[in-house]
């Protein structure tokens with residue numbers, strides 16, 4: 001049965017491929033220049049692909065010319081052995097770049113996949129296999145590619161007891177208890193899946209960190225994973241708990257300027273590198289949501305991060321320091337806090353520090369304007385943190401394809417450092433000039449047989465990897481690739497599934513948080529509507545965010561309110577401070593407006609809120625009926641899994657609409673627009 005375990009790498013039969021003859025012939029004579037661990041994993045992948053696509057083993061030949069059809073090697077190997085210098089255009093593409101295409105040599109045409117380094121060959125091979133799976137392979141055309149972002153990273157929020165913070169797909173795939181002795185074959189499939197997308201870094205542990213991961217017992221376990229992942233080009237990082245010197249070092253302080261504390265981290269780091277010589281570095285959440293950090297000792301984020309950066313630098317390691325900071329001690333709009341703490345530190349962080357910023361200033365909402373730190377600092381490395389796991393987006397119950405959301409953020413214009421700058425240009429260094437670049441995604445992977453709980457969660461893992469490789473890719477082309485690799489070449493499946501995926505995110509925004517509403521979900525579990533929720537502290541209540549009253553609704557972040565809008569470039573701050581100019585999708589994020597405020601449609605705000613919620617429900621229903629029309633074309637297991645979950649999604653969309661509209665009506669005291677299904 002199709003249970004989704006193979007992900008997008010199920011290599012279905014190529015019986016119907018137009019290029020079957022060429023592909024079969026290439027698999028019948030594969031020559032490797034050079035041998036090494038990465039070449040070994042390439043061979044394994046080719047064997048698996050050949051067996052599944054053609055029902056037979058590939059032929060690996062030792063004979064470079066006569067028997068060979070397909071050459072695999074580095075640019076240098078080809079140049080040295082064959083005297084070929086034709087593929088020089090990849091020279092400047094960095095260690096991970098590749099070229100694939102045909103080469104005429106001594107009267108014969110070969111196909112070649114060439115990388116600057118073996119890892120580039122692996123990426124080229126995956127890209128070639130993808131072209132076969134998507135039936136786009138053309139032996140006559142050449143392709144050159146290289147990643148635009150240096151670190152393309154998954155962040156697992158996995159605890160040492162195997163629970164996963166905000167994980168909805170079972171338990172952690174890291175079986176700490178049975179490591180280092182027992183190697184779950186899943187680790188290899190995990191590495192293959194990531195490498196097929198170009199994901200080259202992984203932080204294994206939760207940002208709400210446990211210091212025990214930094215003890216030798218756990219280092220030994222992490223080492224096993226690092227050794228397994230290395231041939232796939234994947235580096236291991238760990239989260240560092242700032243108070244580890246106290247918890248596992250026997251010290252009384254974790255003050256980053258205390259010599260004993262520095263000595264602790266230096267020794268820890270050396271120990272780490274003795275187990276994992278290419279250890280990536282530390283990911284740190286400090287002084288946020290109660291986590292320990294430098295502020296306890298009167299030090300700032302730069303002093304904390306730089307201390308770790310200095311001990312990592314001799315080993316080539318880096319510090320990824322998160323900008324998701326907020327605490328109740330600072331009585332400010334939470335939206336402002338990261339800029340408030342990090343802008344004054346611009347230029348003070350070491351070169352091997354990168355500040356990892358969530359895409360928006362609040363917290364992975366269904367829609368957020370981009371985070372104002374992007375563009376606000378000029379001399380600080382900034383990395384992107386997206387959340388693949390759908391904490392606020394229906395978790396693993398709902399089908400919400402996230403690539404359009406990420407695309408929207410990446411393409412946002414920041415107007416800084418230059419008038420044409422975008423978030424993508426800051427992230428990939430093209431606008432910011434930064435050399436250390438990073439895109440991180442909070443993983444949605446767990447022990448569920450299909451990895452992600454919802455089958456379509458796989459598409460989000462896939463899309464994250466593709467957008468990290470190239471932040472300019474469109475969510476539509478990524479969806480097409482994933483659908484073909486997951487369901488095959490059927491045109492009806494492609495058309496309908498693509499439509500479902502591309503409308504799913506806007507549907508979720510509409511039935512959850514339209515027109516800039518945010519953070520009105522259930523407290524702490526973050527599932528389902530709760531705009532009425534109060535509790536704990538101001539910014540843990542929904543009322544804080546929607547601010548509905550008898551006059552109107554929305555959070556005033558203009559100059560008359562919290563002033564957060566001023567953290568953006570003047571081009572944005574000026575036009576968005578006018579409620580008739582701001583894109584309506586962000587309206588209530590920045591403005592508190594009367595219920596009768598007239599929108600572009602000529603309708604009142606109250607009516608538009610109703611129409612948006614209702615539209616969300618309608619789209620959820622059409623997603624379900626569209627999917628159901630594919631019955632018989634998709635295997636029954638995957639069909640039924642998605643169909644059942646879509647039925648739940650429709651119910652939940654109705655739940656959101658009804659709950660929010662009925663609640664807001666208690667303030668608005670107006671009837672619902674006639675054309676919508678009346679909430680009850």
Ligand code: GCU
Pocket residue numbers: 165166207208285324363391
């Ligand atoms: C969210 C999430 C937490 C997580 C935090 C973070 O607030 O709900 O579980 O720890 O983000 O990103 O650090």
